[in-house]
Amino acid sequence: MLRILSRPATRLMERWLPDAFIFVIILTLIAAFAAMFGQGTSPVQLIEFWGNGFWALLSFSMQMLLVLVTGFILASSPPVRRLLGKLVGLTDSRGGAILLVSMVSLAASWINWGFGLVVGAIFAKELARKIRVDYRLLVAAAYSGFVIWHGGLSGSIPLTIATPGHFSEAQIGVIPTSATLFSSWNLAILLAVVIAVPLVNRMMLPLKEEEVLVDPELLREPVPAPVSARPSPADWLETSPLLMVLIGLPGLAWLALYFLGGGALNLNVVNFLFLFLGILFHGSPRSLLTALDEGVRGGAGIVIQFPFYAGIMAIMTDSGLAASLSGWFVSISTAETLPFWSFISAGIVNLFVPSGGGQWAVQAPVMLPAAEALGADVAKVVMGVAWGDAWTNLLQPFWALPMLGIAGLKPRDIMGFCVVHLLVVGMIVGGILWII
Numbered sequence: 353m354l355r356i357l358s359r360p361a362t363r364l365m366e367r368w369l370p371d372a373f374i375f376v377i378i379l380t381l382i383a384a385f386a387a388m389f390g391q392g393t394s395p396v397q398l399i400e401f402w403g404n405g406f407w408a409l410l411s412f413s414m415q416m417l418l419v420l421v422t423g424f425i426l427a428s429s430p431p432v433r434r435l436l437g438k439l440v441g442l443t444d445s446r447g448g449a450i451l452l453v454s455m456v457s458l459a460a461s462w463i464n465w466g467f468g469l470v471v472g473a474i475f476a477k478e479l480a481r482k483i484r485v486d487y488r489l490l491v492a493a494a495y496s497g498f499v500i501w502h503g504g505l506s507g508s509i510p511l512t513i514a515t516p517g518h519f520s521e522a523q524i525g526v527i528p529t530s531a532t533l534f535s536s537w538n539l540a541i542l543l544a545v546v547i548a549v550p551l552v553n554r555m556m557l558p559l560k561e562e563e564v565l566v567d568p569e570l571l572r573e574p575v576p577a578p579v580s581a582r583p584s585p586a587d588w589l590e591t592s593p594l595l596m597v598l599i600g601l602p603g604l605a606w607l608a609l610y611f612l613g614g615g616a617l618n619l620n621v622v623n624f625l626f627l628f629l630g631i632l633f634h635g636s637p638r639s640l641l642t643a644l645d646e647g648v649r650g651g652a653g654i655v656i657q658f659p660f661y662a663g664i665m666a667i668m669t670d671s672g673l674a675a676s677l678s679g680w681f682v683s684i685s686t687a688e689t690l691p692f693w694s695f696i697s698a699g700i701v702n703l704f705v706p707s708g709g710g711q712w713a714v715q716a717p718v719m720l721p722a723a724e725a726l727g728a729d730v731a732k733v734v735m736g737v738a739w740g741d742a743w744t745n746l747l748q749p750f751w752a753l754p755m756l757g758i759a760g761l762k763p764r765d766i767m768g769f770c771v772v773h774l775l776v777v778g779m780i781v782g783g784i785l786w787i788i
Contacts, residue, residue, distance in 0.1 A: 354555040362768025369764040372749040376660040387671035405666020413658040420754040422626035423470025424647030429633030446485040454550035457497025465501035473758035487566040492769035493553040502742035508708040509738040531731040590638040603628030650757025674714040682722040690728040691736035698740025706750035746770040
């Protein structure tokens with residue numbers, strides 16, 4: 353059934369979904385017209401909002417580029433390659449490859465969303481080198497695991513409200529993760545999604561005659577140039593492990609001190625960890641720089657598109673459009689249904705404000721007073737927003753860009769499969785939020 357459903361969805365996306373850069377321009381125009389006709393924003397104001405916010409994500413854009421690059425450096429190192437090779441050896445079938453990459457991506461994304469994106473893409477490439485299976489579905493399966501990130505250990509919204517001093521503390525206090533991430537109902541959602549995602553991917557596996565395969569040779573990583581029999585001083589420095597050890601060990605020592613001092617896992621720390629493990633694991637500057645050159649090539653989409661998403665976010669927030677959209681859903685809610693409608697509204701807002709922290713800044717001033725006025729469970733409303741943010745990432749290519757850069761694919765190649773997941777995950781999460 354799902355294989356049949358995935359065929360028209362895939363054909364539709366391949367034919368109609370443009371390059372991710374075109375997609376972000378179309379979203380910009382939609383947000384602009386909605387702000388003008390829905391909020392009464394003048395064209396001059398609109399241009400000011402857009403231009404003033406255009407560079408607001410520069411720091412985040414660099415972080416995301418480093419997620420791709422440092423993750424690629426680590427994942428392409430010899431020790432990690434050997435580990436991935438052993439995991440690949442757990443299956444030799446097409447269906448097994450789809451199930452395995454789904455489970456690895458789910459586990460990695462639950463630990464940390466950036467880690468999940470990189471590990472999923474690298475592991476999909478590793479499997480494609482060994483097993484002849486539809487490469488589009490393999491990468492889509494790796495990306496589908498990302499959907500659980502906001503219910504996992506790096507979920508930015510539940511972690512924000514669990515941190516003393518957060519911007520809504522005066523209103524709701526500090527809500528511990530035991531009431532959000534580790535609540536029984538959130539764990540039930542996680543369990544249902546973890547079971548469903550691999551099965552859905554397996555059921556979408558095309559027939560052999562319908563598969564789109566990739567030449568394994570195209571997935572080979574570049575090999576560092578061999579060391580000369582009589583190396584020059586420069587060659588010796590580029591191939592010696594000495595410098596890598598002298599800089600790599602202090603990096604790991606800093607991480608140990610950071611965590612022993614109570615430091616929390618965040619994007620900068622993940623990138624730092626990836627980089628310094630990669631430095632040590634590659635063993636020589638030449639090997640590291642070869643991996644760096646390859647990793648940077650996949651980052652073009654991040655560099656050019658993220659500023660446009662920052663402009664969209666500015667239009668949505670400064671015009672009041674995001675708050676109005678959220679407010680409309682609040683107006684049709686009750687105390688029992690507010691978590692569900694928070695999920696739906698967050699899913700829509702996420703298409704235009706694809707940042708968990710940024711989205712919470714927009715929706716919290718609307719959702720929290722509504723939860724208080726209706727007597728709704730604040731923790732459930734918060735997680736409704738968090739899951740809505742994660743849910744429509746299956747349709748929004750913003751977060752897929754790092755993974756697609758590593759895999760060498762376009763959004764249209766995987767989004768047909770992701771649309772099927774959008775429907776399935778939406779029914780699971782929305783259904784549980786409605787019931788509770």
